[in-house]
Amino acid sequence: MGPMMRESRKIVDDLLEPKAWIFWTDFLVCLVVTYTCILFLFGLEEAAYPRGLPKEWWQVIPAFIFEIGNRPWILLVYLVAGFGLHRLANFIHEVAHLNARNGLKKFRIAWNLLFGIPAMMPSYFFEFHMGHHNNTIYGTHVDGEYLPIGRGPIKNIVFFLMQVFIQPTFVLFRFLIIAPISFLSPKLRDWSLSTLSSFVFNFSYRRKISGKDPRRWWAFMDIACSIRAWLIPGLVVVGIISGGTYGSPFCRIFTILTLAAMPLSLHYFRSLTAHFWTNPGERMSFRDQLYDSADIVGNPLTELVYPVGLRYHALHHMFPSLPYHNLGIANRRLMAQLPADSPYRDLVYPSIYSVLKILFRNARTIPKQTKTQSSPAEAA
Numbered sequence: 001m002g003p004m005m006r007e008s009r010k011i012v013d014d015l016l017e018p019k020a021w022i023f024w025t026d027f028l029v030c031l032v033v034t035y036t037c038i039l040f041l042f043g044l045e046e047a048a049y050p051r052g053l054p055k056e057w058w059q060v061i062p063a064f065i066f067e068i069g070n071r072p073w074i075l076l077v078y079l080v081a082g083f084g085l086h087r088l089a090n091f092i093h094e095v096a097h098l099n100a101r102n103g104l105k106k107f108r109i110a111w112n113l114l115f116g117i118p119a120m121m122p123s124y125f126f127e128f129h130m131g132h133h134n135n136t137i138y139g140t141h142v143d144g145e146y147l148p149i150g151r152g153p154i155k156n157i158v159f160f161l162m163q164v165f166i167q168p169t170f171v172l173f174r175f176l177i178i179a180p181i182s183f184l185s186p187k188l189r190d191w192s193l194s195t196l197s198s199f200v201f202n203f204s205y206r207r208k209i210s211g212k213d214p215r216r217w218w219a220f221m222d223i224a225c226s227i228r229a230w231l232i233p234g235l236v237v238v239g240i241i242s243g244g245t246y247g248s249p250f251c252r253i254f255t256i257l258t259l260a261a262m263p264l265s266l267h268y269f270r271s272l273t274a275h276f277w278t279n280p281g282e283r284m285s286f287r288d289q290l291y292d293s294a295d296i297v298g299n300p301l302t303e304l305v306y307p308v309g310l311r312y313h314a315l316h317h318m319f320p321s322l323p324y325h326n327l328g329i330a331n332r333r334l335m336a337q338l339p340a341d342s343p344y345r346d347l348v349y350p351s352i353y354s355v356l357k358i359l360f361r362n363a364r365t366i367p368k369q370t371k372t373q374s375s376p377a378e379a380a
Contacts, residue, residue, distance in 0.1 A: 018323035034084030082262030139279035144205035150277030
């Protein structure tokens with residue numbers, strides 16, 4: 001693995017510097033398009049639910065489906081908004097890496113103010129991510145982003161995907177209740193930062209809090225997200241959001257929920273296929289970490305599911321400092337210039353299906369084996 005890494009580093013060495021103009025252009029264009037679609041959908045609420053329709057909550061979904069049948073282009077607007085939110089949200093991954101290298105500070109602040117806080121996902125909730133790239137942490141019980149779901153049984157994969165339903169509840173509880181009361185005492189504040197301030201898959205993860213942490217910045221984001229959270233029910237109560245002149249608050253709530261469900265579901269599916277999740281919790285060699293990860297070539301539509309370069313996850317673990325806009329270029333260079341027998345080629349998969357096939361095969365077979373597989377490459 002050493003010779004391959006040295007040769008690969010020479011090939012991608014000129015791609016390691018992030019280009020600010022790409023970050024800003026990508027983010028702002030996506031932000032404008034996505035927010036425009038969302039405002040358009042909110043404006044359609046009054047027209048989307050027929051006059052005379054009873055305002056019971058259980059009638060909102062049938063009315064919405066009926067309206068989609070009449071005006072199918074509304075579904076297209078939903079899809080653009082949903083995929084846009086997914087792309088904007090996944091910038092948090094790049095923000096975490098930029099923060100670690102102290103780069104593009106203005107961009108990091110802008111992402112939080114324009115999207116992170118409105119979406120109630122402040123960037124400091126993902127700063128623990130750098131531990132996922134630590135050779136002594138990756139895949140162990142203290143890795144907040146790792147669960148051995150690839151070892152089976154398959155129900156563990158199902159439980160992993162069901163976190164989609166847990167995270168929105170966690171976020172609302174965190175900012176409606178925990179954030180305000182956390183400032184009542186230093187101990188409560190430390191507990192909330194350590195236990196309830198990270199977007200993790202592994203719920204046993206505990207964040208280490210130190211005196212060097214930017215607590216004032218974190219406090220500002222907490223307060224801003226708390227205000228944002230309380231505005232959702234608050235505006236409904238005071239009547240500013242009514243779901244239309246003849247609608248109901250359920251219409252607006254349903255719109256918000258459907259818009260949130262799509263990017264969150266895409267996030268968990270994308271994360272499911274980033275790794276093979278076969279480590280039982282022991283320390284892994286760098287080689288095994290790479291073989292536990294996947295690059296997915298796919299097709300142009302794959303970028304919708306794996307935005308900001310996240311389809312090249314094995315390559316990202318090889319070179320965590322590679323900015324997202326250069327990952328595709330780096331992959332093409334490596335595939336063209338590395339020898340035919342280079343280990344890097346074992347990390348590249350042609351499609352999402354090829355990764356899922358190995359993942360589920362491992363989940364079915366590993367529990368039945370007396371000796372587990374050492375890498376996904378052996379399972380292929």
